[in-house]
Amino acid sequence: MILRIQITTPPSYKNIVALLRPSPLHHANKMHLPALPLFIVFAAFTAVTVTATDVANTTRYHDETLGITLISGETRLPADGNWTLAQPSADSGLSQIFYETTNREALHGDGVRTLANRIDAQLRDDRWSLTTHYYLLRNYAEQHGDRGPACFDDPALLELVAYNDRVRKPDEKPLSDEEQARRMAEFRKEIADIGLVPNAHIPSHTNRGDTPPTPLLLELTPALDDGRHWVLDTNYNTERVPIDTELLEKLGLTISKKDVINDTVSQRPTEQIIQLHARLATEAHGPATLVFTDSVTDRTLSVNWDWSHATPGTREQLSTWADLRASEWRSRAGGGGGPAPHTRRARGPAPLVGR
Secondary structure, X not given: OOEEEEEEEOOOOOOHHHHHOOOOOOOOOOOOOOOOOHHHOOOOOEEEEEEEOOOEEEEEEEEOOOOEEEEEEXXXXXXXXXXXEEOOOHHHOEEEEEEEXXXXXXXXXXXXXXXXXXXXXXXXXXXXXXXXXXXXXXXXXXXXXXXXXXXXXXXXXXXXXHOOOOOOOOOOOOOOHHHHHHHHHHHHHHOOOEEEOOOOEOOOHHHOOOOOOOEEEEEOOOOOOOOEEEEEEOOOOEEEEEOOHHHHHHHOOOOOOOOOOOOOOOOOOOEEEEEEEEEEOOOOOOOEEEEEEEOOOOOEEEEEEOOOOOEEOOHHHHHHHHHHHHHHHHHHHOOOOOOOOOEEEOEOOOOOOOO
């Protein structure tokens, strides 16, 4: 039996880059990211036809030692429902039915608002990856006539890195080779996607005067493919600015798109894939009718489970069913470690344990 139901799915979101594009910054510690318009959350939906299908791909396993028979199968229900399964009648031969949604992650993928928040958070993290190194470079400049290093491998710079961005004190115990190697590896990982403008003039706070700031650190793997990237200047200001291709070429640097976040909302599945596991009475021949109810709208769907042509299963089938049953026990006993949110037991009067 196939039942067709109309549900709605969210539209593709194409313009998140424009919505998230930050305005120019005028202060080192401010980043202006515009609030997303509320209308995108209530954008028009498109109708999609989906199906709820009878149980398929049924396997059957009999355990001689325990004297029990199990069957497992798969059905598909509309993605927009919060489905619960009623325990079939006793004469169906089915008992202790457990079911789980196997495509749960895809069903709960990024929506428009979630994607926007994720990009917003990534932009802030990327900005911090530059600003966190400013005082390291400023401390270096204090010892070198207000000039920054020529490269990240400058021995004097690495000496500062080893001692948490500062000069080692005369009475301070040297680091072990192991700890120094660890800190160097961590630093190199942090600056792997950052470009350094060599020998930049980095004035102290008291000597800035009217000297205009110049680029110091450049982001090389921006999260958005919008022609902009983060730049930290010599006065500790950060801003997402248009990429200066001439400067990059002069420094021998290139922009990589390896970390660009896809700015579209992928089409979510229109169906939930439900995997069923049940105990089967030896004398039961089927088929049985399963009734699912959407706990939000109270609509019901009925599907048939015919196991007359089930293929042979394996002992793993028994292990899965037993694990689901144990999870239900823990939940009911209040002992913690309850069932996963996507794992449920059919509701009804049938006992949890027993034939």
